[in-house]
Amino acid sequence: MRHVVDVDFRARYGPWALVAGASAGLGAEFAAQLAAKGLNLVLIARRKETLDELASTLMHDYAIEVRTLQLDLGNDDIDTVITAAISDLEIGLLVYNAATVITGPYFEITLQDHLQEIAVNCRGPLTLAYILGQRMLKRGRGGMVFMSSLSSFQGSALIANYAATKAYSRVLGEGLWEELRTQGIDVVTCSPSSISTPGYLASTSSRSRRVSSAMMTPREVAAETLAALGKQPVVIPGWGNRLANVLMQRFFPRKMAIGLMGRVMRGMYQER
Ligand SMILES: NC(=O)c1ccc[n+]([C@@H]2O[C@H](COP(=O)([O-])OP(=O)(O)OC[C@H]3O[C@@H](n4cnc5c(N)ncnc54)[C@H](OP(=O)(O)O)[C@@H]3O)[C@@H](O)[C@H]2O)c1
Numbered sequence: 108m109r110h111v112v113d114v115d116f117r118a119r120y121g122p123w124a125l126v127a128g129a130s131a132g133l134g135a136e137f138a139a140q141l142a143a144k145g146l147n148l149v150l151i152a153r154r155k156e157t158l159d160e161l162a163s164t165l166m167h168d169y170a171i172e173v174r175t176l177q178l179d180l181g182n183d184d185i186d187t188v189i190t191a192a193i194s195d196l197e198i199g200l201l202v203y204n205a206a207t208v209i210t211g212p213y214f215e216i217t218l219q220d221h222l223q224e225i226a227v228n229c230r231g232p233l234t235l236a237y238i239l240g241q242r243m244l245k246r247g248r249g250g251m252v253f254m255s256s257l258s259s260f261q262g263s264a265l266i267a268n269y270a271a272t273k274a275y276s277r278v279l280g281e282g283l284w285e286e287l288r289t290q291g292i293d294v295v296t297c298s299p300s301s302i303s304t305p306g307y308l309a310s311t312s313s314r315s316r317r318v319s320s321a322m323m324t325p326r327e328v329a330a331e332t333l334a335a336l337g338k339q340p341v342v343i344p345g346w347g348n349r350l351a352n353v354l355m356q357r358f359f360p361r362k363m364a365i366g367l368m369g370r371v372m373r374g375m376y377q378e379r
Contacts, residue, residue, distance in 0.1 A: 128205025
């Protein structure tokens with residue numbers, strides 16, 4: 108396959124990138140777009156076979172090196188496991204894409220599952236930013252991409268804990284953007300609306316998907332996010348989503364914004 112390596116991007120964020128949550132949907136798309144820019148990849152997820160298939164395709168199509176690591180990012184020991192797996196690599200870019208997405212009434216979800224959601228969505232990006240960021244600081248260059256969500260901007264019924272975890276990753280990313288930007292490390296947090304990933308399509312009602320004109324493809328979201336790296340702290344892909352967010356945050360009373368999100372979530376997750 109013919110492709111043009113992005114020499115500037117590779118010099119700034121290469122030679123290796125690590126994509127956490129890379130076996131499907133948006134994570135696999137981030138991996139493909141980074142491969143096309145000429146970066147070698149470490150791909151992490153729980154499904155080893157799917158990861159290995161993606162690795163073979165990318166190595167073949169883009170003549171890059173790919174290393175896969177089967178790992179549950181909710182595990183307590185991810186810092187030691189990942190540190191050992193990448194000790195010989197110069198990783199210039201972190202993409203933390205993985206998320207646990209548990210939907211439903213708050214008390215119908217076990218406490219253990221809520222805590223697992225926090226482990227994958229909050230402790231995971233914190234840990235990876237810590238262990239990879241220290242090495243980037245020493246080199247004086249690098250980048251970090253965190254996946255948040257439009258739901259991070261206000262509380263949401265039926266995804267109360269998920270939305271709160273996404274607020275965590277956005278606020279972590281914003282803080283690191285300000286703290287690290289003078290030290291050569293670019294940070295961007297992506298807060299998308301609906302993306303047509305296999306996980307999203309399987310979890311939502313067909314009626315809600317029909318009325319969701321805002322749904323974007325993984326390709327569009329990954330491209331807008333990577334283009335925003337080094338330019339701004341937060342990116343909301345899609346002009347319609349940016350407009351909706353401005354309306355919700357600046358013009359709707361808080362109570363109305365939270366109520367509207369609740370109605371949208373009931374349509375998505377209760378009327379299947
Ligand atoms: N899709 C949307 O509409 C939407 C909207 C707003 C925000 N987002 C955010 O965008 C990101 C991608 O979301 P998505 O649901 O569409 O997913 P995706 O990128 O299509 O797939 C999620 C990836 O994360 C991996 N993963 C999940 N849990 C993991 C764990 N415990 N340990 C290791 N890997 C794990 C999955 O692989 P394995 O199953 O093989 O582990 C998969 O590769 C998430 O951060 C999500 O919060 C998505």
